[in-house]
Amino acid sequence: MTELLSVAQMRAAEAEAMRSGAATGLQLMERAGRGAVAAMLEEWPDLVAGRWRAVVLCGPGNNGGDGYVVARRLADRGWAVEVLALGDPARLGGDAAKMRALWTGPVAGLDEAGAGPRPGLLVDALFGTGLTRPLPWEAITAMRAVRDRAAGQPGERCRVLAIDCPSGLNCDTGRVDLPPSGDDAPEDAEARSHSAIGILSADLTVTFHAPKRGHYLEAGPGLCQRLRVVDIGLEPSEAPSPVEPPASGRVRLVGARSCAADLSGDLWPGQLLRPGAGDHKYRRGHVLVVSGGVGRGGAARLAARTALRIGAGLVTIGCPPAALQENAARLDAVMLRPLRDAAALEALLSDPRISGLVLGPGAGVGARTREMVGVALAARRGTVLDADALTSFAEAPEELFAQLHPGCVLTPHDGEFARLFPDLARRDRQTSRVDAALAAAARAGAVVLLKGVDTVIASPEGRAAVHVAAYGRSAPWLGTAGAGDVLSGMIAGLLAPGASAPQVAAEAAAWLHVEAARRFGPGLIAEDLPEILPAVFRDLGL
Numbered sequence: 366m367t368e369l370l371s372v373a374q375m376r377a378a379e380a381e382a383m384r385s386g387a388a389t390g391l392q393l394m395e396r397a398g399r400g401a402v403a404a405m406l407e408e409w410p411d412l413v414a415g416r417w418r419a420v421v422l423c424g425p426g427n428n429g430g431d432g433y434v435v436a437r438r439l440a441d442r443g444w445a446v447e448v449l450a451l452g453d454p455a456r457l458g459g460d461a462a463k464m465r466a467l468w469t470g471p472v473a474g475l476d477e478a479g480a481g482p483r484p485g486l487l488v489d490a491l492f493g494t495g496l497t498r499p500l501p502w503e504a505i506t507a508m509r510a511v512r513d514r515a516a517g518q519p520g521e522r523c524r525v526l527a528i529d530c531p532s533g534l535n536c537d538t539g540r541v542d543l544p545p546s547g548d549d550a551p552e553d554a555e556a557r558s559h560s561a562i563g564i565l566s567a568d569l570t571v572t573f574h575a576p577k578r579g580h581y582l583e584a585g586p587g588l589c590q591r592l593r594v595v596d597i598g599l600e601p602s603e604a605p606s607p608v609e610p611p612a613s614g615r616v617r618l619v620g621a622r623s624c625a626a627d628l629s630g631d632l633w634p635g636q637l638l639r640p641g642a643g644d645h646k647y648r649r650g651h652v653l654v655v656s657g658g659v660g661r662g663g664a665a666r667l668a669a670r671t672a673l674r675i676g677a678g679l680v681t682i683g684c685p686p687a688a689l690q691e692n693a694a695r696l697d698a699v700m701l702r703p704l705r706d707a708a709a710l711e712a713l714l715s716d717p718r719i720s721g722l723v724l725g726p727g728a729g730v731g732a733r734t735r736e737m738v739g740v741a742l743a744a745r746r747g748t749v750l751d752a753d754a755l756t757s758f759a760e761a762p763e764e765l766f767a768q769l770h771p772g773c774v775l776t777p778h779d780g781e782f783a784r785l786f787p788d789l790a791r792r793d794r795q796t797s798r799v800d801a802a803l804a805a806a807a808r809a810g811a812v813v814l815l816k817g818v819d820t821v822i823a824s825p826e827g828r829a830a831v832h833v834a835a836y837g838r839s840a841p842w843l844g845t846a847g848a849g850d851v852l853s854g855m856i857a858g859l860l861a862p863g864a865s866a867p868q869v870a871a872e873a874a875a876w877l878h879v880e881a882a883r884r885f886g887p888g889l890i891a892e893d894l895p896e897i898l899p900a901v902f903r904d905l906g907l
């Protein structure tokens with residue numbers, strides 16, 4: 366399974382290689398530049414033959430050093446290469462200065478970026494993992510000027526290769542730190558950001574050793590577009606297990622295909638889903654979904670049907686007596702029980718076979734939901750709290766936190782997260798979604814699944830995983846009413862048999878949710894998600 370490194374972890378891996386004598390910094394830089402060219406040519410085989418023109422923009426640090434290697438390697442292939450440097454290249458230090466010295470062609474300033482014929486390739490080697498301040502506006506202006514050389518000309522547009530990351534991307538957070546203004550910047554901040562992101566986006570990003578968190582979080586996937594990882598001979602870290610929660614301080618990328626090698630054919634998340642020989646319905650868990658009142662039962666029905674589809678042995682909806690008739694008309698395999706109030710829930714939970722709970726979808730915001738949540742948490746079953754079960758505690762989140770236990774999973778979207786953790790939602794420039802979710806999980810004492818295109822799953826013990834619906838796994842049609850209710854049902858259905866840690870159940874659910882949406886495709890509505898699960902399971906070889 367893939368690990369997402371922080372910038373500090375990457376630096377430590379590099380430092381260790383140099384300390385142990387495995388490689389010098391110069392060797393690593395040469396491998397990085399050579400690897401970037403090789404990956405680029407693999408990506409665009411039409412560039413292998415012929416003499417193309419490249420513009421290489423080199424920055425003031427080691428990312429610029431990689432750029433000088435790329436320039437030399439392309440020139441060695443017979444390409445026409447223009448190198449433009451940000452700042453005075455004579456002030457480069459260390460390995461970057463040595464690579465600059467090995468580049469025998471001219472080096473111009475960024476202000477010349479607009480002059481010259483249309484290039485086939487723009488190489489962005491301005492800033493990599495070391496950018497700690499806002500990107501200088503002249504970097505954006507230069508990128509635009511090179512792109513504009515192709516404007517109005519026939520033929521293919523200029524392709525953009527980003528070295529390590531598109532310049533400006535914070536490799537820990539996935540956000541872009543833009544300069545406040547610039548001579549030719551749009552006045553309006555949003556327009557400025559939109560226009561800058563468009564200019565900075567790459568067609569291909571080549572990073573080294575391992576992907577970084579920022580490649581997968583927030584604006585990262587949109588900026589990188591396609592991501593390739595090149596081996597530069599650093600010691601690989603031990604692959605995290607896909608079925609155990611990841612180790613503290615390490616962030617794993619949730620993905621089924623990447624587990625194939627780890628499990629000799631027994632694909633994750635298949636092994637969480639396959640019933641054992643001789644299993645009966647009670648061994649596969651009993652999920653209770655607490656429903657809202659009359660006319661508000663759809664969300665609970667979606668969660669319930671999904672819990673059943675994903676493998677829970679039994680599923681019951683508990684609803685206010687007035688809503689029994691409407692629910693009865695819509696349910697078959699899902700059972701139905703009246704649930705007038707918190708006392709009735711307490712009575713129902715005296716059945717120890719109820720092993721999984723979902724509260725929140727369509728529940729309504731207020732005291733009744735708060736009381737129900739209190740009773741549910743006191744029963745200490747695998748519990749998923751979503752939507753109204755979270756918002757009901759917006760005024761006093763600490764009341765909720767005091768009752769949570771390690772068997773719980775909270776599934777907020779960004780808005781719900783901000784209601785429960787307002788301070789953590791206001792992130793400073795160095796704090797990522799992963800950091801925020803980890804801090805929230807530690808405070809809550811429960812697993813937090815922070816929903817988004819970049820979903821983060823974090824546990825109170827400091828374990829984190831990221832699932833990203835991008836890079837060939839995008840599922841834009843998942844943004845549809847009821848999709849979140851389905852996710853709650855998935856987690857509860859996976860938790861109910863009691864065999865999976867809440868963190869692992871949440872990770873598997875995040876993956877299956879997107880997989881189901883992708884299997885169905887455009888036109889998806891929430892009802893389709895549980896119905897397509899059998900096809901997803903067949904694809905997993907179950």
Ligand SMILES: NC(=O)C1=CN([C@@H]2O[C@H](COP(=O)(O)OP(=O)(O)OC[C@H]3O[C@@H](n4cnc5c(N)ncnc54)[C@H](OP(=O)(O)O)[C@@H]3O)[C@@H](O)[C@H]2O)[C@@H](O)CC1
Nearest residue numbers: 379393394397425426427428492493494495496498499529
């Ligand atoms: N780690 C590894 O294993 C390997 C790393 N490799 C490569 O090294 C890259 C990391 O290199 P890096 O650390 O030198 O940082 P980088 O991204 O070039 O930028 C920092 C420079 O920019 C400057 N600067 C910052 N902000 C600025 C601003 N607003 N305006 C102007 N200047 C600004 C900053 O100056 P300072 O803050 O020190 O004053 C510093 O000089 C990495 O992404 C990869 O490509 C590979 O060679 C292979 C192995």
Ligand SMILES: [K+]
Nearest residue numbers: 489492528530
């Ligand atoms: K770059």
